[in-house]
Structure formats: structure tokens, C-alpha cells
Amino acid sequence: DAVETYSAIIEYDKKNADAYYLRGCAYMSAGQPDDAAADFEHAAEYEKDNGQMYAGIYEQLVMAGLLDEAAGYLEQGLKMQGDSASAYLSRGRLYFISGDYEKAESELNAALDKKETAANLYLGRVFQAQGRNEEAKSYYEAYLEENPNDSKVLYELGQIAFENEDYEQAIAWFEEGMACKNIINKRELWAGKIAALEHMGNFDSAKQEMEVYLQEGNELALIV
Numbered sequence: 001d002a003v004e005t006y007s008a009i010i011e012y013d014k015k016n017a018d019a020y021y022l023r024g025c026a027y028m029s030a031g032q033p034d035d036a037a038a039d040f041e042h043a044a045e046y047e048k049d050n051g052q053m054y055a056g057i058y059e060q061l062v063m064a065g066l067l068d069e070a071a072g073y074l075e076q077g078l079k080m081q082g083d084s085a086s087a088y089l090s091r092g093r094l095y096f097i098s099g100d101y102e103k104a105e106s107e108l109n110a111a112l113d114k115k116e117t118a119a120n121l122y123l124g125r126v127f128q129a130q131g132r133n134e135e136a137k138s139y140y141e142a143y144l145e146e147n148p149n150d151s152k153v154l155y156e157l158g159q160i161a162f163e164n165e166d167y168e169q170a171i172a173w174f175e176e177g178m179a180c181k182n183i184i185n186k187r188e189l190w191a192g193k194i195a196a197l198e199h200m201g202n203f204d205s206a207k208q209e210m211e212v213y214l215q216e217g218n219e220l221a222l223i224v
Contacts, residue, residue: 002026017047025060033064044073051080051090059097074098085116093122101126117146121153133160151177151185158192167196 006023009016024039040057047053054077061070077094080087092107104126111119124139137160140153147153154177161170174193178186190213197206 003030015046017043017045017050017053020046021053021056024057028060028064033066036060036064037066037069040073044076049080051077051082051087052093054080055090055093055097058094062097083110085111085114088114089116089119089122092119096122096126096129101130117143121147121150124153124156128156128160133163136160149180149182151180151183151189154180155185155189155192158189158196162192162196162199165199167200170196 003023003026006019006026009019010023013019020039021043024036024043027033027036027039040061043053044057054073058070058073058077061067061073074094074097078091080090088107088111092104092111095101095104095107105123108119108123108126112123120139120143124136124143126136127133127139128136137157140157140160144150144153144157154173158170158173158177161167161173171193174189174196177183177189178193183189190209194206194209194213197203197209
């Protein structure tokens with residue numbers, strides 16, 4: 001449905017970079033990386049100075065394992081100059097995904113200094129990737145103050161609590177994520193809750209949750 005919608009927009013406006021980018025993301029989610037890559041090329045062609053778009057395309061291609069295709073977007077994105085909050089944020093995202101955490105932290109802190117609060121999300125990811133979970137937690141919580149329905153961040157907070165063996169807190173984060181609107185990762189949140197119950201030794205509750213989880217498997221597959 002998303003592909004059809006964006007295709008209709010492109011039919012009306014053949015140089016709509018946002019529609020090409022979003023259709024590419026939809027193709028990637030549907031397991032059609034070649035179609036996605038073609039759309040990303042069009043998106044970059046029609047909006048050459050959008051650093052956030054380059055960061056998003058690079059992230060999508062890296063997650064799909066298309067590293068050769070991703071390399072060009074990384075190079076182009078990092079060439080973009082500027083000291084705006086958006087420029088710092090896009091460069092920080094690119095450095096993070098490429099694994100250069102030191103430069104990512106520097107750019108994202110500069111974005112945060114300019115009141116770009118989305119930088120909190122990526123700083124959380126930078127620190128979590130380095131195993132610095134307490135620092136990651138503080139940035140994720142700051143991000144949630146303005147984005148309380150981000151189920152992916154709530155999952156990451158649950159994972160941090162789980163790794164710290166604070167299973168009650170982990171369950172609280174997972175349940176809060178499952179209560180979000182427009183949830184996209186219910187399967188992962190629910191599995192995290194079950195694992196936390198098992199580690200607490202609450203096997204009866206874990207078994208009950210597992211039975212419901214399996215009964216709703218088909219529905220969850222559609223959600224995810």
C-alpha cells in the first residue's frame with residue numbers, strides 16, 4: 001500500500017525526492033533492495049543538498065548489507081558543509097553508522113548545542129554501541145521527553161535494563177513500548193518481556209505470555 005501511494009505521488013510529481021526516498025524505504029522493508037536502490041538514486045538526484053536524506057539512504061543500504069552502494073552516499077553526505085543544526089545532525093548520523101564514534105559524538109553534540117533534540121537519539125546509539133549504557137540511557141530518556149511514543153527507544157532502554165539485570169525495570173520499559181501508538185516492533189518488545197520474566201524466575205507468567213504470543217503470531221507478523 002505504501003509503494004502504491006508513493007508511486008501515485010511520483011506519477012503526479014516526477015521529481016518529488018521525498019516520495020522516491022520513502023518509496024525506497026518501503027521497497028527495502030518489502031525485501032526489494034534493487035528497486036529501493038533505484039529510488040534512492042532518484043531521491044539523491046532531485047535533492048542533492050539534503051544531508052538527512054543521505055544519512056537515511058546510507059543507513060537503509062548498510063542495514064541491507066549493500067555496502068558498496070552505501071559508500072557513495074556516505075562520501076557525498078560528509079562533503080556537505082555548514083554549521084546548522086541539521087548539518088551537524090546528518091554528519092553525526094553518517095559518522096555513527098560508519099563506526100566513527102568519536103566524530104559522531106562531536107557532530108551530534110554540536111547539533112544538540114543548537115537545540116536539535118533529535119541528536120539525543122543518535123548520541124544514545126553512539127554510547128550504546130560502545131557499551132557505555134548509562135550514558136546511552138540518559139540520552140534516550142532525554143529524547144523520550146519530546147518523543148514519548150517511540151517504541152524502538154523504549155526497547156533499547158529495556159535492553160539496557162536487561163543487561164544490567166534489572167529485570168523489573170526492563171519489563172516496565174518493554175510494556176511501555178507495547179502500549180505506544182503506531183507500534184512497529186511489538187514482536188521484539190514482547191520477546192524481551194518474556195525473557196525478563198524467565199530471568200526473574202517467574203516461569204508461570206513467562207509461559208502464559210508465550211502462549212498468547214504464539215496465538216497472536218500471525219497478527220504480529222502483519223504488524224511487523
